[in-house]
Amino acid sequence: MAVLLIVEHNNKELKAFTLNAATAASQIDSEVHALVIGNNCADAAKAVSELPVVKKVLQVEAVHYENFIAENFAPVIVKLAENYSHIVCSANTFGKNLMPRIAAKLDTSQVSDIIKVVSQDTFIRPIYAGNAFATVKSNDAKKCVTIRPTSFDPCESSGGSAPIENTDAGEEFTTTKFIKREEIKSDRPELGTARVVVSGGRGMQNGDNFKLITAVADKLNAAIGASRAAVDAGYISNDHQVGQTGKVVVPDLYIAVGISGAIQHLAGMKESKVIVAINKDGEAPIFSVADYGLEADLFEALPQFLEELNKLNTIQK
Amino acid sequence: MKILVAVKRVIDYNVQIRVKEDGSGIVTENVKMSTNPPDDNAIEEAVKIKEAGKATEVIAITVGEEKSQETVRKALAVGADRGIHVKAEGIIEPLAVSKILQKIVEKEKPDLVFMGKQAIDDDCNQTGQMLSALLDWPQATFASKIDVKDGKLEVTREIDEGLETIEVNTPAIVTCDLRLNEPRYASLPNIMKAKKKPIEQINASDLGVDITSKIQQIKVEEPPKRQAGIKVSSVAELVQKLKNEAKVI
Numbered sequence: 001m002a003v004l005l006i007v008e009h010n011n012k013e014l015k016a017f018t019l020n021a022a023t024a025a026s027q028i029d030s031e032v033h034a035l036v037i038g039n040n041c042a043d044a045a046k047a048v049s050e051l052p053v054v055k056k057v058l059q060v061e062a063v064h065y066e067n068f069i070a071e072n073f074a075p076v077i078v079k080l081a082e083n084y085s086h087i088v089c090s091a092n093t094f095g096k097n098l099m100p101r102i103a104a105k106l107d108t109s110q111v112s113d114i115i116k117v118v119s120q121d122t123f124i125r126p127i128y129a130g131n132a133f134a135t136v137k138s139n140d141a142k143k144c145v146t147i148r149p150t151s152f153d154p155c156e157s158s159g160g161s162a163p164i165e166n167t168d169a170g171e172e173f174t175t176t177k178f179i180k181r182e183e184i185k186s187d188r189p190e191l192g193t194a195r196v197v198v199s200g201g202r203g204m205q206n207g208d209n210f211k212l213i214t215a216v217a218d219k220l221n222a223a224i225g226a227s228r229a230a231v232d233a234g235y236i237s238n239d240h241q242v243g244q245t246g247k248v249v250v251p252d253l254y255i256a257v258g259i260s261g262a263i264q265h266l267a268g269m270k271e272s273k274v275i276v277a278i279n280k281d282g283e284a285p286i287f288s289v290a291d292y293g294l295e296a297d298l299f300e301a302l303p304q305f306l307e308e309l310n311k312l313n314t315i316q317k
Numbered sequence: 318m319k320i321l322v323a324v325k326r327v328i329d330y331n332v333q334i335r336v337k338e339d340g341s342g343i344v345t346e347n348v349k350m351s352t353n354p355p356d357d358n359a360i361e362e363a364v365k366i367k368e369a370g371k372a373t374e375v376i377a378i379t380v381g382e383e384k385s386q387e388t389v390r391k392a393l394a395v396g397a398d399r400g401i402h403v404k405a406e407g408i409i410e411p412l413a414v415s416k417i418l419q420k421i422v423e424k425e426k427p428d429l430v431f432m433g434k435q436a437i438d439d440d441c442n443q444t445g446q447m448l449s450a451l452l453d454w455p456q457a458t459f460a461s462k463i464d465v466k467d468g469k470l471e472v473t474r475e476i477d478e479g480l481e482t483i484e485v486n487t488p489a490i491v492t493c494d495l496r497l498n499e500p501r502y503a504s505l506p507n508i509m510k511a512k513k514k515p516i517e518q519i520n521a522s523d524l525g526v527d528i529t530s531k532i533q534q535i536k537v538e539e540p541p542k543r544q545a546g547i548k549v550s551s552v553a554e555l556v557q558k559l560k561n562e563a564k565v566i
Contacts, residue, residue, distance in 0.1 A: 069483070070446070071455060091442075093476040097458045100411070100446035109412045109531035112441045122535065127439050128334045132343060135535040175486035176455040179471065183478040192477070196565070220566065232496060238461070238475045245355075245435060245495060247477065253565040263333065264437075270543060274563045276555065282548075291546035291563065294555050304552040312560060 001085035002031035005054070006077065008094045009036060009044035011066070016193050017090040018048065019154035024147040025088045026053040026155065027117040033058060034162070035080065037073055039066035045164050052160035062169035067181070068094065071173035074101040080167065081106055081142060085120070091146035092192075092247075103144035110144040111136060115151035129244040129267035149192065150250040150271070184239050191223040191240065196253045199225030199242055199269070200235070203258020203279065203298055207235040212302040213257060219309045225249065225269075227259045243268035258298045261286025278302070318372045318465075318487070320363040321427035322397065323418060324356040324379050326388040327438040340536040343438075352388045355433025357500035359493040362463060363431050364396035364501075371465045372429075374398050378421060380414050382406055386516060393511035394503035400516035401425075405528060409521075411439075413528035415447035420524045422452060427488065429470070434459050434492040445492035455485035461496045 005025040008015040025032045033056045036045040045059040058080065064072050077098075081087055087102055089095040091113040103110035115133070116124040122137045123145065138145075191197065198217045200210055210224070217224050225247075226240040242249055244267040254272035259265060261277070261284055269275070270289050277290035280297050287293040294301060328334055329349040337344055352360075363375045377392035378401040379385045389400035403417050422430060435442040449456035457463075461480070462473035474481045475494050503511070521528055549555045559566045 070458075071449075074450065093459060093474075096442045097446065097456070100443035101450040101456065103443070104412060104415060104447035104450035107412070109410045110441070110443055110447075111532065112443060126540070127537070128328070128343060129437065129440065130540060131334050132336050132537050133540050134537045137533040137535055139531050139533060173455070175489075176457075177484040179482040179484055181476075181478070181482075182480045228495070237479065238496065239477060239479045244437065244440070253559070253563075264330065274559070274565050275543075275546070276559070287548070288545065289543050291544075292555055292558055293546060293548045294552065295548060296552070301552055305556065308552055308556040309566070312556070312566065 001083065002033050003029045003086040003088055004080060004084040005032055005034045006087065006089035006095070006098070007034050007036045007044065007048050008090060009038060009041060011038045011041045012043045014044060014047045016154070016190060017092060017149035019051070019157060020149035020152045021088060021090045021147050022051050022053050023152040023155045024114070024117060028086050028088065028120055031055055033084070035060070035077065037065050037076060039063055049162040049164050050158050050160050051155055053155045054160055054162045057162050057164040058167050059164055060167045060169050064172040065169070067178035069173065069176055069178060070098040070101050071176045072170070073098055074105060075170040077102050078105045079170070084142070086143045086145060088145050088147060090149045092149065095146045099144055099146050106142050106144065108140040108142050108144050109138065110146070111138055112146050113148045114145055115148050129263050130270070131263065148248060150248050184237055188217065189221065189223045191225055191247055191249060194223035194249070194251055196220045196222035197225045197242070197249050197251045198222045198255045198257065199227065199259060200230055200257050201227035201259030202229040202233060204230060204235055210236055212299070215306050216255070216302060216309070219306060227262070227265045256286050256290070257302065259286055260284045261289065318429065319374045319376070319425065319427040320366065320372050320429045320431060321376050321378060321422065321425060322359050322363045322392065323430065323432035323444070324360065324377055324388045324392055325353040325433070325436050326350050326379065326381055326385045327353045327436055330354055330437055336537055336539045340538055342534070342537050350384070352391055353433050353436045355435065355493050355495050358495060358497045359431040359433055360392045360395055360397060361498045361500040362493060365498065366465055367396070376401060376425060376427065378403065378418070380405055380409055380417050380521065389516055390511055391503065393514040394508045395501055399514055401519065402516055403519050403521050403524070405521035408530060408534070409528055410530055410532060411441050411443035412447055412531070413526070414444050415451055416526040417521055417524055417528065418448050419451045420526060429487060430490045432492055434494055445490050449490040455489040457483060457485050457489060458492045459494045460491050461494045463491060463497070
């Protein structure tokens with residue numbers, strides 16, 4: 001039987017991590033069907049039909065799918081699940097919210113946040129904030145799996161031409177109502193997929209000082225991250241949080257500034273290729289994972305860092 | 318209005334966990350245990366709603382071995398009125414926990430069920446959503462703000478893109494984010510008083526739900542260790558290393 005990939009999109013475009021989820025789905029079984037649920041989402045369906053790993057696209061449209069409410073999505077997916085061995089989507093807030101609602105309806109124990117496909121029924125997933133890796137085998141007939149997007153490469157996004165089929169919509173779930181979404185728009189690369197991330201912690205002392213981080217991030221074409229402490233303190237909004245309960249990032253370069261390195265923060269960044277830590281406390285645990293540690297006052301180091309970067313004219317974009 | 322709050326006993330968030338040498342799991346003997354952090358936020362929010370006169374009773378529930386009762390007792394010490402301990406041994410998967418909670422919800426008929434968005438041990442992030450599915454109730458997950466209105470809740474949710482606000486009719490499930498509130502500490506007199514509050518004990522096997530594991534844990538291992546790096550002495554050296562050695566800028 002085939003794998004059903006639940007596509008994350010904004011009714012027009014695919015969300016970047018759909019490509020990573022598609023790769024994971026294709027590692028489970030080569031017959032990947034992509035399900036696009038939305039409102040006026042033909043563009044998104046077209047985009048997913050062009051992924052070479054996708055063999056068929058199912059499109060379901062209704063006004064009540066406009067805002068991606070899990071209570072509306074789940075019944076449609078549960079009905080389609082009859083024809084599939086696996087239901088797959090990303091373990092980001094979209095998938096985390098949705099997949100357990102599907103799994104429970106199917107009486108399936110979900111496998112969350114996998115980082116590796118061992119076989120069709122066996123997967124590796126991090127537990128305890130990534131301090132242990134568990135190899136688990138699902139004994140359910142139908143498997144519901146969410147994948148950690150940063151652990152799978154994005155698939156090719158063009159060259160395919162899968163057929164698109166329309167499927168009937170389900171009824172509206174009337175006791176949950178969408179009110180509004182406040183998305184923080186930015187010209188920067190997305191935190192989850194950026195090549196470079198510059199993050200600030202409690203050491204930044206206030207939100208205004210984050211302009212020092214912003215300046216360096218601008219220079220490096222980097223995304224801006226933060227520790228939970230910095231978000232809790234109100235220095236920066238929640239969508240920047242990196243860690244066990246925030247986002248997991250795996251950039252080529254992660255620069256942690258004024259971040260002590262609690263277990264929960266390390267969970268979100270320790271797979272980064274190169275880690276830099278700038279902290280005035282030489283004993284801070286962040287240094288134990290840093291490739292390059294600089295024990296210094298960040299208020300002196302960051303302006304100097306920017307100055308040194310300005311001397312280079314070969315910053316990779 | 319009645320609020321049921323589910324809490325879980327986990328290894329304390331400050332403990333550096335150790336993997337058992339035989340790969341069978343995590344060392345839990347002689348390790349500090351405490352309430353799963355976002356479950357503390359769930360209790361705090363329920364107690365605050367009661368203190369604001371919008372709820373009449375807060376019931377704390379846990380599922381687990383004998384010692385899990387400590388977690389319920391702690392919830393009683395910060396303001397829950399009574400407790401329920403469903404006794405079960407070993408790893409109880411989120412699906413099984415949600416089936417147990419469904420039985421308790423059918424008996425207690427709460428208007429709201431609160432719990433943390435994720436347990437920091439298995440990091441599954443499933444139970445609240447699964448319970449909502451089984452009950453066919455609305456689910457307000459990852460809540461960082463809750464406004465109680467007449468028969469409704471307005472909930473602000475933390476999502477990857479920023480914030481989302483939804484309105485759910487009660488009865489409903491809310492899973493709580495760490496930023497929802499600042500959990501209080503239990504005062505000594507309240508800890509003493511909590512000892513007198515009732516905790517009902519129920520055997521999971523008496524609830525008539527199948528809680529056998531459907532996921533087999535084959536092995537647990539340590540992740541690859543990161544090589545310790547070097548300390549640089551100046552910003553100039555750092556930039557030089559990033560450019561010429563790591564080649565990332």
